[in-house]
Amino acid sequence: MSEKKSFFNFTFFITCIVCILPVVFGFFLWDKLPEHIPQQYGFNDEPTWTLAKPWGFILCPLILLILNIIINVIAYKNPEQNKKVFATMIWVIPVLSLIINSFMILKPAGLNLTPTQFLLPVISVMFIIIGNYLPKTQANSVVGIRAPWINSNPDVWQKANRLGGILFVTGGLISLITSFTPVGKYVFASVILCICVILFVYSIVLARKKENK
Structure with a gap:
């Protein structure tokens, strides 16, 4: 019998370090940052709420670090899961933390890009990767793709996630192509809404059919 792989492995430590790298950038750019750092931007690319530094560049990476640890624990406790799937998913949170939180620091420090121009292409690519x-x-x-009526039936789970993969890839491609246009953010919002509605209706109908049988 092969020895069980340790939880505290190289991947775990590297993903944790990547999650909190933006904090290092924040301290490095301390003098260029305003006293209050935006944490969220509205549909008009204007800040909707802020936090005082240094919490403005510490809080979000810290939250994503905790989420990364949780996902690593789940991957460790589910060795029967597709290893390639979890190997990819384990890196989603660290990469998003590095890219998005770095932008949230660089933008108030003087980066001449709107949130839409920067974040839409990144999120669209992540949709494509996750969809695969x-x-x-x-x-x-x-x-x-999870819900009580999906989790309770392996066949519903498989079909819902298969459709989810198609929708995520298709929606990601559409959003990526239009992200550099003035209508990019409206297309992205429409894509999210369509994916949610289609998956909700499809999974509910599928689950009820299984119950009736």
């Missing part, structure tokens, strides 16, 4: 792996997931507590 959704059909390969098995039922679990974090990764995949």
Whole structure:
């Protein structure tokens, strides 16, 4: 019998370090940052709420660090899950933390890009990557298209996540192509809404059919 892989492995430590790298950038750019750092931008690319530094560049990376640890724990406790799926999903949070939180620091420090111009292409690419792996997931507590009526039936789970993969890839491509246009943010919002509605209706109908049988 092979020895069980340790939880505190190289990947775990590297992903944790990547999650909190933006904090280092924040201290490095301390003198260029305003006293209050935007934490969220509205549809008009204007800040909707802020936090005083240094909490303005510490809080979000810290939250994503905790989420990264939780996902690593789940991957460790589910060795039967597709290893390639979790190997990819484990890096989603650290990469998003590095890119998005770095932007949240660089923008108030003087970066001449709007949130829409920067974030839409990044999120669109993440949609495409996640969509490629959704059909390969098995039922679990974090990764995949999840709901009580989906989790309770393996066949519903498989079909819902297969459709979810198609929708995520298609929606990601559409959003990526239009992200550099004036209507990019409206297209992205429409894509999110369509994906949610289609998956909700499809999974509910599918689950009820299974119950009736």
